[in-house]
Amino acid sequence: MGRVVGIDLGTTYSLVALHDQTSGRPKCIQGPYGETLCPSIVSVDADGTIVVGEAARRRLLTQPERTIYSVKRLMGRGVADVQDELRIFPFRIDPESQHVIRVRLGERVFTPPEISAFILRELKSWAEEFLDEAVDRAVITVPAYFNDAQRQATRDAGRLAGLEVLRLVNEPTAAALAYGLHEQQRGRVAVYDFGGGTFDISILKLISTTEGDIYQVLSTSGDTHLGGDDIDNLFQSIAHEEIRAAQGLDLAQYPEATQELRKALIRAKHELSSAESATVQLALPTGGEYVREVGRAEFETWIGPIITRTMSPVKQALADAGLSASEMDEVVLVGGSTRVPLVRRTVEEFFGRRPHAELNPDEVVALGAAVQANILETGVKNMLLLDVTPLSLGIETMGGVVAKIIPRNSTVPASAQELFTTGVDNQTGIDIHVLQGERELAKDCRSLARFQLKVPPAAAGMARVEVKFLIDANGILQVGARDLRSGEQRSVEVQPSYGLTDAEIEKMLEESIEYAEQDFSERQLIEARNEGESMLHATEKALAEPQAADLDGNERKRIEAAMAALRAAMASTDYKLVRARVDELNQATMGLAERMMNRALATALEGKRLEEV
Amino acid sequence: MKPGDAKPAATCWNCGAATAGEHFCPACSKIQPLPAGTDYFAFFGLARKLRVDAVDLEKRFHQLSWKLHPDNFAQASGRERELSLERASQLNDAYRTLADPIRRIEYLLARAGLRKEGQQKQQAPPELLEEVFELNESLDELRTARKSDGSNGDLAGLKRRLEAEQGSLQHKLAAVDSQLEGIFHEWDAAMDAGADESSQMKLMTRMNELLNRRSYIRNLVASVRQELAEA
Numbered sequence: 015m016g017r018v019v020g021i022d023l024g025t026t027y028s029l030v031a032l033h034d035q036t037s038g039r040p041k042c043i044q045g046p047y048g049e050t051l052c053p054s055i056v057s058v059d060a061d062g063t064i065v066v067g068e069a070a071r072r073r074l075l076t077q078p079e080r081t082i083y084s085v086k087r088l089m090g091r092g093v094a095d096v097q098d099e100l101r102i103f104p105f106r107i108d109p110e111s112q113h114v115i116r117v118r119l120g121e122r123v124f125t126p127p128e129i130s131a132f133i134l135r136e137l138k139s140w141a142e143e144f145l146d147e148a149v150d151r152a153v154i155t156v157p158a159y160f161n162d163a164q165r166q167a168t169r170d171a172g173r174l175a176g177l178e179v180l181r182l183v184n185e186p187t188a189a190a191l192a193y194g195l196h197e198q199q200r201g202r203v204a205v206y207d208f209g210g211g212t213f214d215i216s217i218l219k220l221i222s223t224t225e226g227d228i229y230q231v232l233s234t235s236g237d238t239h240l241g242g243d244d245i246d247n248l249f250q251s252i253a254h255e256e257i258r259a260a261q262g263l264d265l266a267q268y269p270e271a272t273q274e275l276r277k278a279l280i281r282a283k284h285e286l287s288s289a290e291s292a293t294v295q296l297a298l299p300t301g302g303e304y305v306r307e308v309g310r311a312e313f314e315t316w317i318g319p320i321i322t323r324t325m326s327p328v329k330q331a332l333a334d335a336g337l338s339a340s341e342m343d344e345v346v347l348v349g350g351s352t353r354v355p356l357v358r359r360t361v362e363e364f365f366g367r368r369p370h371a372e373l374n375p376d377e378v379v380a381l382g383a384a385v386q387a388n389i390l391e392t393g394v395k396n397m398l399l400l401d402v403t404p405l406s407l408g409i410e411t412m413g414g415v416v417a418k419i420i421p422r423n424s425t426v427p428a429s430a431q432e433l434f435t436t437g438v439d440n441q442t443g444i445d446i447h448v449l450q451g452e453r454e455l456a457k458d459c460r461s462l463a464r465f466q467l468k469v470p471p472a473a474a475g476m477a478r479v480e481v482k483f484l485i486d487a488n489g490i491l492q493v494g495a496r497d498l499r500s501g502e503q504r505s506v507e508v509q510p511s512y513g514l515t516d517a518e519i520e521k522m523l524e525e526s527i528e529y530a531e532q533d534f535s536e537r538q539l540i541e542a543r544n545e546g547e548s549m550l551h552a553t554e555k556a557l558a559e560p561q562a563a564d565l566d567g568n569e570r571k572r573i574e575a576a577m578a579a580l581r582a583a584m585a586s587t588d589y590k591l592v593r594a595r596v597d598e599l600n601q602a603t604m605g606l607a608e609r610m611m612n613r614a615l616a617t618a619l620e621g622k623r624l625e626e627v
Numbered sequence: 628m629k630p631g632d633a634k635p636a637a638t639c640w641n642c643g644a645a646t647a648g649e650h651f652c653p654a655c656s657k658i659q660p661l662p663a664g665t666d667y668f669a670f671f672g673l674a675r676k677l678r679v680d681a682v683d684l685e686k687r688f689h690q691l692s693w694k695l696h697p698d699n700f701a702q703a704s705g706r707e708r709e710l711s712l713e714r715a716s717q718l719n720d721a722y723r724t725l726a727d728p729i730r731r732i733e734y735l736l737a738r739a740g741l742r743k744e745g746q747q748k749q750q751a752p753p754e755l756l757e758e759v760f761e762l763n764e765s766l767d768e769l770r771t772a773r774k775s776d777g778s779n780g781d782l783a784g785l786k787r788r789l790e791a792e793q794g795s796l797q798h799k800l801a802a803v804d805s806q807l808e809g810i811f812h813e814w815d816a817a818m819d820a821g822a823d824e825s826s827q828m829k830l831m832t833r834m835n836e837l838l839n840r841r842s843y844i845r846n847l848v849a850s851v852r853q854e855l856a857e858a
Contacts, residue, residue, distance in 0.1 A: 180701060225693045390701040398696060424723055427697065427716035484716055487697045 018151045018180060018391040019043075019141045020383025022188075023130060023168065025086040025211030025241060026350070027051040029380035030137035032145075033388035040192065040384035042377050043144045045136075051376060052140070056132045057081040058119040066136040075277075078104060078269040080120040084243055087211050088115050088126040089171075090164030092512050099239070104269065113512055127171040127514060128522060134175035152177045153387040155379050157212040158184035159236030159327075159404045161450050162462045162491050163512040169490065170514050174522055180390045182488040185209070186216035187401050188382025189348040190229055192373060194220055194397075201343030202232075204332075206361050206369065207379075208324060209349035211241040215328045217335040217342075226396030233334035233423045234404045235327035242283075242351040245317050249279045252316065253294065257304050268299045275304075286313050287353045314356045321360050328364065334423050345369040350376050400425050403485050410447040410456040419483060422452065429484040433498075440471040444479065448491065461511040467495055467504065479504065542592035546584045549596050550577060553603055561613050562606065569605055576602040637662055640706070650695065650714060658695070658710045667721035667734060676818055677732060677811040679725055688722040729841075732807070732834055739828070741835050752840045755799075762792050762847065766854055773857070786855060793851045796844055803841045810834055 020040065022029045029050055031042045042050035047068050057070035058080050065073065073081045087099055093111050100107065108116035108123045116123045134152075141149045154177075156168050165182055172179035183191075186205035193203075200220050207214040214236035221228045253275055257265050265271055278294045285292035286308065296304045332339060347369045351357060361369050373381070389397055402423045408416035409432065419430035434444050443466040451459030469477040478498040485491055495504040509515070514522070553573065556562060565573075580595040637646045637659070644654035648662050648669075668675045671687045693699075695718050700711040724730045736742040765788055772782045814830050822830075 181698075221689065223689055223693070225690075228689055228692065389698060393699070393702055395693070395699065398693060398698065400692060400696070421723075425719040427712055428719050428723070429716040430720070484712065486712060487715075 018387040020387040022380035031380040031384035040381040090167035130171035131174035158214040158234040192382035207348040208351040213240040230400040235331040539589040542589040
């Protein structure tokens with residue numbers, strides 16, 4: 015089996031990391047540009063070629079209608095959920111979208127898990143290039159506040175990318191793992207994770223036991239639609255407004271210029287993390303220029319309300335953990351948006367202590383994922399993560415009221431059993447509606463799934479079916495049912511409210527083969543065989559040359575044996591063996607090659623004076 | 628299986644050795660399925676007592692987490708992974724329930740069939756009826772006064788009255804909590820003395836009444852607090 019990698023599938027950037035066996039520490043893997051950050055951007059060419067990352071980012075400017083960013087915002091969501099984002103993000107939602115959003119990119123239509131799978135494939139190939147071996151298993155991080163559908167969508171993306179997802183780990187928890195390893199922290203830790211598109215707060219307790227360290231999450235809260243993106247969007251709408259006022263120009267009509275502006279604004283935002291002011295400059299498509307100097311103070315007045323929005327989840331998480339801000343031993347900052355000075359100040363003032371930011375806030379989540387990947391891969395048992403479910407699980411009862419069966423912040427895996435019966439005579443099915451959320455009414459909670467329990471016709475109240483709801487260590491719901499009268503297990507066909515069904519995934523897996531890069535070892539095998547082929551061809555040609563006549567019998571025999579061995583290896587599927595045999599043939603033909611080189615050189619030099627050489 | 632043990636023998640799914648309901652087979656160390664109806668107290672190896680040492684319980688929780696958590700079984704067979712999921716979820720459910728005194732007592736009563744877990748009776752306890760009646764009247768007046776921007780009644784006076792009511796309810800709640808505390812001691816003593824089922828049942832019936840009273844008062848406090856916050 016190949017190695018298990020840790021992947022941070024982020025809104026704006028994604029990273030892949032793994033446990034480095036030499037240093038004993040996790041490290042992020044670099045891509046072809048020497049960067050560990052892969053922009054979470056996907057572009058589809060007219061011929062169907064998929065471009066991911068830095069290369070796709072450039073296409074945001076040249077081919078915005080074929081390119082998508084921030085697709086994480088669409089994961090596990092329905093069309094009605096994303097109306098607000100559509101006003102700001104240039105997502106082209108297919109009108110055919112139903113329980114899963116479909117996005118148009120050029121001529122093609124994709125679901126968010128398919129687009130995320132392209133990003134995962136890219137990271138998978140980075141890791142494979144680095145390791146020189148196939149990677150087929152991963153730990154992927156998700157925002158702690160992701161609901162069941164968003165988690166399932168992430169797992170589906172892994173599956174579509176050819177990765178077995180061994181575990182979904184919550185981003186702040188992963189960061190705590192990386193920090194714990196780094197700082198040997200103990201006690202109560204608050205992780206404030208403000209990323210590109212999501213905000214999470216987790217309160218953890220780090221306990222040393224004789225068996226090792228336990229990272230126990232006490233509570234978590236957040237907002238899956240609050241992040242640096244919101245700062246960019248606000249900044250952008252202010253700029254659009256100013257351009258409209260000054261030039262009477264609606265920049266939104268020009269997708270390329272809009273992307274150009276966004277790029278300039280993001281650059282200014284980054285500059286404002288260290289400088290007191292930054293200048294935004296943009297050539298307008300209708301001629302003229304938009305030049306705007308932004309001071310830090312002005313910037314902070316704009317973004318103040320966004321930063322304030324992070325504080326109510328923080329208070330909620332503390333209340334749920336039964337702790338106050340002053341009782342925290344450490345505060346850790348994670349996510350690129352925590353580079354904004356106002357964010358740091360706000361957090362420091364609230365907790366009354368200077369937060370940790372020693373580890374690169376962009377990399378720390380991926381590093382933590384790699385730590386967990388190593389735990390699962392090697393069975394190292396000196397570290398244990400106990401995470402929680404962020405949202406209460408409930409079932410709809412009479413009058414559309416939700417009965418909570420697993421409270422939020424329960425350690426996962428967690429379960430609940432409920433007994434169901436029939437209400438009328440000869441009823442053959444019992445409908446069950448599962449929801450997630452804190453509100454009292456089903457209509458205000460997130461619908462997860464509906465299913466029907468089949469029961470044999472009998473008098474009302476005779477049927478007794480026990481349903482077990484289980485939230486696994488990934489935070490994903492599993493449902494099982496048992497007929498208490500017959501003792502039989504009942505299989506439950508759960509129709510996800512906002513997710514892909516197994517059949518849909520199977521179909522996508524089939525379709526994805528056309529753009530799937532070949533499996534790593536297959537690709538290696540093809541390359542090795544090609545190499546072997548040309549090596550054999552060259553040797554045969556050399557043996558037919560007149561110089562080969564000088565070879566003594568032993569040398570010729572050695573060469574022929576090496577050729578036969580290479581042919582045999584090429585018939586197998588072991589690329590490493592093929593490469594070894596190529597090397598051996600190379601060794602065997604060394605003398606022959608040298609002789610031919612000399613002859614070639616002699617021919618080339620014929621008739622030339624020495625000083626011309 | 629010990630001689631004279633009336634329960635059917637639990638045997639290991641892997642090697643067939645007797646397991647006595649343990650988490651792991653004593654012979655081959657494989658994780659075992661959970662016997663139906665395993666009690667949360669028994670899961671932790673605790674007696675069915677209501678006073679629980681929080682530090683000791685947490686220690687047991689952590690020790691069992693090391694052994695049962697699905698992370699330990701990532702490379703194990705499908706069967707073992709399934710069993711770990713079952714045991715680990717039971718462990719977490721049991722810890723969540725026993726770590727909280729109210730959930731603990733609700734669980735005990737639910738096991739005895741006296742109460743559905745998490746269920747709250749909305750019927751006013753008779754001794755509170757008069758007070759509830761007055762309180763509801765004050766709340767109504769407050770709402771009316773608020774709708775008319777205070778011109779219809781003395782808003783500040785009403786608020787003072789409600790705040791006083793809230794204080795008195797808080798006192799009642801504290802009294803219920805100390806009664807519960809007392810009954811915890813009674814129950815544990817009865818368990819130590821090997822009390823028979825009928826005296827256990829009597830104690831549990833009293834506990835159930837106290838719980839109902841408690842949840843009713845808590846709801847009242849919550850609704851008064853909400854009204855005051857909106858006023």
